[in-house]
Amino acid sequence: MTDISREDFARAFTERLPHARAIGLVVEEIAEGRARAWIPYDPRLVGDPETGVMAGGTVFTLLDTTCGAAVVGHPLSGGVTATLDLRLDYMRAATPGQRIRARAECYHVTRSVAFVRALALDDDEETPVAAASGAFTFTPRAEQEAEA
């Protein structure tokens, strides 16, 4: 991560994930165990046709990806991660027509496990759409370099 910019790293991360591309997910920033990403409003991803609200599964995907990005951006991480578990609390429906933004942070990291929390927001930043917390495994940086 030393030889490429944060923006390039974030862009490369998104481009490597076919499903992220399929839903138009954009990872904006990955830095020091934190990440920010968003998805545009997309009628194809609506879960409730009566209200036009995007499916909860899209919010889950956004938060899982943002958490994963935060883990690979952690200084101790070798760049490979997998979700062990993730819990989402759905606080309210996202407003149709607005993009959903997410920010995630690793709030504690052991040798191979990162504890991560994240929030999803739309234009009303006072009340989050959803909150996530979970545990992610990762390959430590040193170990990966030794294997290489």
Add this chain to the structure above:
Amino acid sequence: MSRPAPEPVQVVKQRRDAALEALVGHVPYFQFLGLRFDRRGDELTAILPYDDKLIGNPALPAIHGGVTAAFLEATAVIGLAWSVLWEDLESGRMDPAAVAAGALPRMPKTIDFTVDYLRTGLPRDAYARARVTRSGRRYASVRAEAWQDNRARPIAEATGHFRMPEPAECGA
């Protein structure tokens, strides 16, 4: 004691399949994922046919964890809505023709959803089933499990809480 003759099996099947289609057929996100439901009596199995756009990690390759979660959540919420609809339909509380025409109760709303990732989701079809562990008037708890080649080796399991729609929230 004379009992009414049982309905012809085609009539029963048609009614149940039409109700299931009314429940899942109009959700754009399910169509985007390619999700469908297989019905055996009242038992539903959700099927997620493999597609390249579901991949999260092309190096392994593995299905995106968010897709697995979305698959399990869809299985759970449809399983819950179906269990309620089944009772209403079979008891005659709901008119099958009206249901087929789209007069469905509102869907349960997810309060929280937790996914345990047990194994890598491989690039092949996935299946899932839900079990309603508690169904109350206002809240329900549902478990769901997804697997691929081997039923005994689940790739993920989930548990979630849902708020049941108010009876007055019935759609038109």
